[in-house]
Amino acid sequence: MPLPSSWIPRSAAAAAVICFTGPLTCPPDAIAQETTSRTTALVVDGNVANVFRSDDQYLVQILVQRSEIPSLESISDAPYPAPGQYVYAHVGPDRSLLGRLTQNAAVESVPKPKTRIRARLAIGRDGQWEAAGGDWFQENPSPGSDTPTGSTASAEQLVGGLGVTTERAFVSGQPALKVVKVQPNSPAAKAGVEPGDVLVEANRNPLRSEAELAEAFRNRRGSFSLTVRDVRSGRDVLVPIDAEAPANSNPDGRMQPLGATTELAFYSGNAAVKVTAVAPGSPAQRSGLTPGLLILTANGRPIESPKALAEAEQESRGQLTLEVVDPKDRRQRTLRVSL
Numbered sequence: 001m002p003l004p005s006s007w008i009p010r011s012a013a014a015a016a017v018i019c020f021t022g023p024l025t026c027p028p029d030a031i032a033q034e035t036t037s038r039t040t041a042l043v044v045d046g047n048v049a050n051v052f053r054s055d056d057q058y059l060v061q062i063l064v065q066r067s068e069i070p071s072l073e074s075i076s077d078a079p080y081p082a083p084g085q086y087v088y089a090h091v092g093p094d095r096s097l098l099g100r101l102t103q104n105a106a107v108e109s110v111p112k113p114k115t116r117i118r119a120r121l122a123i124g125r126d127g128q129w130e131a132a133g134g135d136w137f138q139e140n141p142s143p144g145s146d147t148p149t150g151s152t153a154s155a156e157q158l159v160g161g162l163g164v165t166t167e168r169a170f171v172s173g174q175p176a177l178k179v180v181k182v183q184p185n186s187p188a189a190k191a192g193v194e195p196g197d198v199l200v201e202a203n204r205n206p207l208r209s210e211a212e213l214a215e216a217f218r219n220r221r222g223s224f225s226l227t228v229r230d231v232r233s234g235r236d237v238l239v240p241i242d243a244e245a246p247a248n249s250n251p252d253g254r255m256q257p258l259g260a261t262t263e264l265a266f267y268s269g270n271a272a273v274k275v276t277a278v279a280p281g282s283p284a285q286r287s288g289l290t291p292g293l294l295i296l297t298a299n300g301r302p303i304e305s306p307k308a309l310a311e312a313e314q315e316s317r318g319q320l321t322l323e324v325v326d327p328k329d330r331r332q333r334t335l336r337v338s339l
Contacts, residue, residue, distance in 0.1 A: 043119070048060060051112070062086065068169060084195075090129065116140050161243065180195060187242060299319075300321070
């Protein structure tokens with residue numbers, strides 16, 4: 001199938017490494033450096049939906065069923081696909097210097113449509129996903145086979161009441177749980193938990209299995225929280241869960257007001273807003289926002305006045321990520337608010 005013009009990958013010439021004198025030659029160490037530079041940043045299991053071609057370049061469209069990040073060290077700014085989304089893998093003879101020197105065709109390294117594969121992907125120079133080496137995919141992988149180093153998976157399990165389906169994973173060698181599905185209108189959904197989130201703690205206790213998560217949720221005493229690892233920055237985000245909230249608290253689907261009263265304040269010489277009051281039962285209270293905290297940003301946008309916070313709330317589409325700080329101990333943290 002011809003490759004759509006909007007998806008044509010960068011030219012091989014732009015990525016070429018030139019190191020020749022007279023006849024085309026290159027030091028072996030340069031070849032080795034180039035061929036080993038494609039560090040696997042993402043491993044996905046999925047079905048090949050389409051394969052597009054333009055000259056000797058290919059674009060493989062994969063419908064993701066499962067994805068894993070081998071380690072935090074491989075995290076980049078590239079968008080990471082969640083189950084049910086597509087990822088596009090660029091494949092071509094320019095993916096390594098050795099391939100360019102020998103003019104290897106990419107045909108043998110491209111899976112066929114409707115094939116189930118496990119793919120190892122790397123970040124290209126332009127931030128797009130690329131095949132990570134000549135043996136970048138495995139056809140029809142058996143469950144649990146050839147699992148990437150530092151990352152394992154188990155069968156998905158639903159944690160009743162909380163509303164999340166998870167599978168086991170490892171992040172930088174530490175056990176964790178990866179969220180696969182979130183039930184609509186569940187406590188987890190209302191708190192802003194999303195598929196692809198990595199759960200490392202429940203009520204500040206490390207998570208190693210779905211059973212531990214279910215037990216922590218059953219044994220909660222009035223409050224419950226999840227610690228979510230931001231895989232891009234490595235930071236942990238504390239997400240309070242309102243487990244007692246009625247499922248039909250907002251049946252018409254409209255956003256609820258944040259429920260926080262604020263005033264202009266300053267922190268480290270920069271304008272911010274100070275929370276002076278929080279309405280009982282409001283999204284602000286459920287997220288852990290308390291009087292005295294300073295709101296620095298909302299969804300990445302600096303909050304320099306109560307008006308700016310109101311505008312961010314209106315533009316949030318129901319989900320706010322607030323960076324707050326307690327001026328008493330200067331400890332910053334992130335709160336997720338579901339409106």
